[in-house]
Amino acid sequence: MLNDFIDQFWPSTVDGISLGAIYALVALGYTLVYGVLRLINFAHSEIFMIGTFAAIGAVQIMGITTPVGTVALVGVVLVLALCAGVVSGGAAMLLELVAYRPLRKKGASRLAALISAIGASLFLQQLFALVVIPRLFDRPKEGGFLPVQSNDFVNPVNLFTIRFEVDVVRLVALLGLAAFVAGLVWLYLDFRTARRASARAEDEEYLAGIVAGSASREDTPSGGGTATLTKEPETGRAPAPTSTLTLRTALTRRTSGRLLLGGAAVGVVAYVLSLFVSIGDLFTFGTIDVRSDKLIMVIGAILMMVLLDVFVNRTKLGRGIRSTAQDPETAVLMGVNIDRVVMATFALGGAMAGVAAALYIMRFEEAHFMVGFLLGIKAFTAAVLGGIGNLRGALVGGLVLGLLEMYGSSIFGSDWRDVVAFVVLVLVLMFRPTGILGESLQRARA
Structure with a gap:
């Protein structure tokens, strides 16, 4: 077993990180809802399932019938993520309106909301099995999985098992060049x-001097004295502000400078990659082989988590979410609309599940009306592992759980992969129920 683990270490690491990225995105939905409502939304797994079928529908509408290359794949994934995110976010909002809001308005217990979540989960599973899949995809419940190529069930083709169309180093360098050019334009605008601000300040100072001179003439006795256009200093008033910008402050403190430096750094990275990376079916770095679809999964998941973290911590609605999680009663007194915050929380969690569904379809190219059941439980395990209610903990928990699963598979066999996940859940609940990071959204500073 140890030899198998050593031989499969790097492939297992790559697969674990890519799979953990999916867990982390879905775990964000559990974390957000629990942080605000103290509710485990077990129907969130079905929101993910709805996203997978939305992604499949988008593939059919776009008419993709041949394998997609790397550059085109990025565009396809963006379209799938947008479609699945919108559909899943809308489904999550509808779920909150139908299954949770009536109970919350009546002051029902958390146990009642939990039972409602389980009932909604089972209802959505059977609704898709008996109604949606047969009618929209012409695929009966019997027969199992629905492949992406639903028009050709007999001889499906893997659309996203792809070959690099362009040199990945050139692609990285192009991204760096785009950032550098954007930085130059932004710096010019800065x-x-x-x-212009400095010119306005000088004009205001000049006009103020004229006004002061006029006042001085009016106050001068008729017998003598001279008028001056120089503004007399006034006690307690600061001089008119002037706007100065140097290249140093622009490079270190402004977005334009960061884009410039970031673009240059990406160019250096591209050069380093040119020394180590070979191009072909795989992204090969040293002894590590990475398929480009797995690379897109990880980058896409991390990007979405960063955007969500910035949204929650930097925007007005995000502050409302954190204040509601911290103290709902005080948040209401401060003018926060609780219903709006809860709706936004479900929409954000559903959108994250939709993006995860799009990445899942790109990687596995099939869906099923039960696709979210087991994956949802594992995502909940990732949320608990990282610290339930902690957004960054969801990322850590998902990646750790994905790695543990794949390492366990290489040691004990693939049949034990799911067992490893549930053993991790039991151990975490026994020895560290607060998770790895531990800090919940309620305790985060508003």
Whole structure:
């Protein structure tokens, strides 16, 4: 077993990280809802399932029938993520309106909401099995999985098992160049704005001097004295502000400078990659082989988690979510609309599940009306592992759980992969129920 683990270490690591990225995105939905309502939304797994079928529908509408290359694949994944995110977010909002809001308005217990979540989960599973899949995809419940190529069930083709169309180093360098050019344009706009602000400040100071001179003439006795256009200093008032911008402050403190430096850094990375990376069916770095679809999965998941973290911590609605999680009664007194915050929380969690569904379809190219059941439980395990209610903990928990699963498969065999996940859940609940990071959304500073 140890030899198998050593031989499969790097492939297991790559697969574990890519699978953990999916767990982490779905875990965000559990974390957000629990942080605000103290509710485990077990129907969230079906929101993910709805997203997978939305992604399949988008593939059919786009008419993709041949394998997609790397550059086109990025565009296809963006379209799938947008469609699945919108559909899953809308389904999550509808779920909150139908299954949870009536109970919350009546002051029902959390146990009642939990039972409602389980009932909604079972209802959505059977609704898709008996109605949606047969009618929209012409696929009966019997027969199991629904492949992406639903028009050709006999001889399906893997659309997303792809070959690099362009040199990945050139692609990375192109991204760096785009960031560098954007930084130059942004820097020019920064300096132009600074010059205009400085000119306005000088004009205001000049006009203020004229006004002060006029007042001085009016106050001068008729027998003598001279008027001056120089503004007399006034006690307690600061001089008119002037806007100055230097290249140093622009590079270190402004977005334009960060884009410039980031673009240059990406160019250096591209050069380093050119020394180590070979191009073909795989993204090969040293002894590590990574399929480009797995690479897109990880990058896409991390990007969405960063955007969600920025949204929750930097926006007005995000502050409302954190304040509601911290103290709902005080948040209401401060003017926060609780219903709006709860709806936004479900929409954000559903959108994250939709993006995860799009990445899942790109990787596995099939769906099933029960596809979210086991994956949802594992995502909940990831949320508990990282710290339930902690957004960054969901990322850590998902990646750790994915790695543990794949390492366990290489040691004990693939049949034990699911067992490893549930053993991890039991051990976490026994020895560290607060998770790895532990801090919940309620305790985060508003």
